[in-house]
Amino acid sequence: MTTELQRDLDDIVRVSRELGGEPSLVLHGGGNTSIKTTGTDVTGAPVDLVLVKGSGWDLGTIEAPGFAPLRRDRLAELLTLTELDDVTMVNELRQASLDAAAPTASIEALLHAYLPGKAVLHSHANAIVTLTNSGLTDAEILAVLGERVLVLPYVMPGFPLARLIADSDVSGVDAVVLRNHGLFTFADDADAAFARHRELVALAEASLGVGTWGDPGTRAPATGTAAELATLRRDVSRAAGTPMLVRQTRSARGAEFAARPEARQLTSRGTATPEHVIHTKRTPMVGRDVEAYAAEYRAYFERHAARANPRVSPLHPAPRVVLDPELGLLVTGATTKELGVAGDIALHTLDVIDAADAIGTYGSISEAESFDIEYWTLEQAKLAGKQAKPLGGEVALVTGAASGIGRAIAELLLAQGAAVVGVDLNAEVATLSDSDAWRGVTGDVSAPETIDEAIATAVREFGGVDMVVVAAGIFPPSQVLAELDDEVWDRAFRVNVTAVARLFRAVHPVLALAPSGGRVVLVSTKNVAAPGPGVAAYSASKTAAAQLARVAALEWAADGIRVNQVEPDAVFDTAIWTPELLAARAANYGLSVEEYRTRNLLRTEVRSTTVAEAVVAFCERFPATTGAHLSVDGGNDRVI
Ligand SMILES: [Zn+2]
Incomplete structure (x- = not known):
């Protein structure tokens, strides 16, 4: 050179x-x-x-x-x-x-x-x-x-x-x-x-007289209910023919614009620059009538399709930007990146519209010219080549997400394209990933307000909840029945059972609106089928949780929600397995620590990531399976 x-x-x-x-x-x-x-x-x-x-x-x-x-x-x-x-x-x-x-x-x-x-x-x-x-x-x-x-x-x-x-x-x-x-x-x-x-x-x-553009303003109040937002997302996903994320931007500027009686007329005049059409479509949806918006989009395609050379197929007719008088500015997309792009362009466009109307009358290129850009091979090429991930457009809520099995599950769900809300007592959950597809909620799962915050976060940031993975659980200190401590017993039931029942109750209305059917996976344990001495509180509480999941499978099948269980055993790369606990459990069985680690039929190490693969498989596949139990324990002669 x-x-x-x-x-x-x-x-x-x-x-x-x-x-x-x-x-x-x-x-x-x-x-x-x-x-x-x-x-x-x-x-x-x-x-x-x-x-x-x-x-x-x-x-x-x-x-x-x-x-x-x-x-x-x-x-x-x-x-x-x-x-x-x-x-x-x-x-x-x-x-x-x-x-x-x-x-x-x-x-x-x-x-x-x-x-x-x-x-x-x-x-x-x-x-x-x-x-x-x-x-x-x-x-x-x-x-x-x-x-x-x-x-x-x-x-x-x-x-x-x-x-x-x-x-x-x-x-x-x-x-x-x-x-x-x-x-x-x-x-x-x-x-x-x-x-x-x-x-x-x-x-x-x-x-x-304008110096700043696209400023979202202060954070607007969280308006609308979880069910309203999840319904909007279901409708958008139905129109798109694939699960879509929906984000309530909470932009005060967006909310102010959306509340104007003339919002539809103001935004019906097209994009600020032609290229934006591939990210936002020509106009936003004003209100929540997705079916009407989609019908209008199909009619627009029919009006202009004949001119396209080579022939083009219609893109999905769902809106990418939504202005609703009550919910404010919302954006939709198959990925959180698409949410960000649509949101930024929408906010800048609102400013361009207002600034243009202040000195004259805002106008854009004609509908036909806009169609030519939207369906231009060279513009569509910019969007092509992005292989959709298996869980793209879907939202998961994972408890116990900061460490061990829960963390492995959260990371695998993210890698498979899902947006994930992780809940954990450990504040590290907030920064587990810097992806815009990640939100961490710090709190005790047995506190109803933690569950409410997690569901609200999933609904407002991503539009709903499609998958719930219960990975939070406690493994109390070993105690034989004769020495069982009331507080140990109560706490095991509070976290391992009651918290799960409350989560199920709170999330069901949203989960029932999942566009591809809700999925619940309970991280259970081998102990349900094969309890061990000295772990009464753990075994009994996890068995109660397993029973909860079975009832959920029965009650929620009518809503298309599948509820399955993964039963790991001897997964030692988790937070609960301190060296002391490992030694104590090994002693309970009269085994050395090394023997205890590999006491499965396959003599294999069961890792958190292996359990995560089973959990994510239940989320991604097996559409005809509910109420199932899958052992991930290296093979156990007491269970087989
Ligand atoms: Zn240009």
Whole structure:
């Protein structure tokens, strides 16, 4: 790599990350950048290149391998065409790359190559799209942004946009404003292009009197009941044809907007910039009538599908953004990442709408133009390639999640794509994972308020509860019956039985609304079938819990809820197995610790992760199984 190329690449990476780090300029995969430079090909001959942001990279986190080195002479040749279809254009862009392993360049690569100036930056800056979405004339926009700016009408991104700019006179300007879309700035170096970007955004913000965008405001009260939220999620999931997460954002700003009587009219006018349609659909759902929203979406598809070439299949018709007068701003998605993207875009869009209406009348591209973007092969390609995980869109509640078997289960559920609320006495549960799909609730499972908080968290953060795993339990100190202590007995029943009964009672209304049917797995024990001496309180309380689960299987089958039990034994990598306890239990059987550890038929070590696999299997599979018991104990002759 030449030193010039290395320096230019470093510059564009650094400036791209600055641009992408400002949500008011670039949100979630939006925008693109480039720098023109010189490299050498394999023969040593110099070659003029434009390094263009690769599709699939996010500007805020882009690295050097995220840029595709394209031959400028070839791109210039392509721009002499009057038409170029998308598939051919992408093929040509890939062939124009000096590096076959580089990512496919942004769909705006031809435009980047054409525009004068070494560095070119493109964003969908809120302030700029507000100006262009407010009905101002070109002259009025130029009066705000000053000299050296070209304002162009909206055209489809990709080749048509590159063609339009190639046919326009860009001499004497260093910025192009695309109506209803965004901003390009260009200069002799990346920093200067960014400074020009900031300058124009600052001018726009000053004229609008707006300096902050997308601020969720204070945390709004938790409105609506658990059943109302879980019902909304069930309806959204039914429309989508797959389980979806729903999050009540609790944004005061979102709640204020949602409460306006004219919320539907205000948001019916389309997205702030075309690309947002793939994350939020063209309009949010106002209210909770999912069926009506889905019917409207299907009608919209039918109105425009004939124009799509190649033919397209309808995307799911469920809303991604919901504005409800009582519940406020809610977002939906197959993953928590999708929830975050939809939420951010929704909040920024509300600000753009209000700011545009304050200076004129908000407007977006037409419904037909929006459809063309939503069903554009090149936009859908941005969403493709994401393999859905087995428990994607589903929500689990796991008790005893901070350590041992419970923790192994929680981690495996997360890995399988579920959103998980973990409950534990140990405060470490709060930070067990930094994933947005994880919420930890600290508290004693035998306290009703802990259970209520866990269910409320699952419902407000993720929309409901699909799976309940009871892994919390205590193993009291060994005591023969003659010495049984009342407090030991009572506490074992409080945590191992009463807490489970209360959890079942509290979670049932929500669990019955699980879109794919609720699942409950009780982490039971070999002791139920084969108790041991000295563990009366444990064996009796766990047997009572097992009986509770059997009754739940009977009572809840009508609701499609499956209740199964996993019966581990001798799992020693858990918090309850201190070396002292291990020695005491071994002594009870007249065994050495080593003999006690492997006293199963298979002579195998039973680990927490092995138990977790059995629990998660009951969640993911066996749709015709309820009331079952599965031993995970290495084989035990007293049970077999
Ligand atoms: Zn764009």
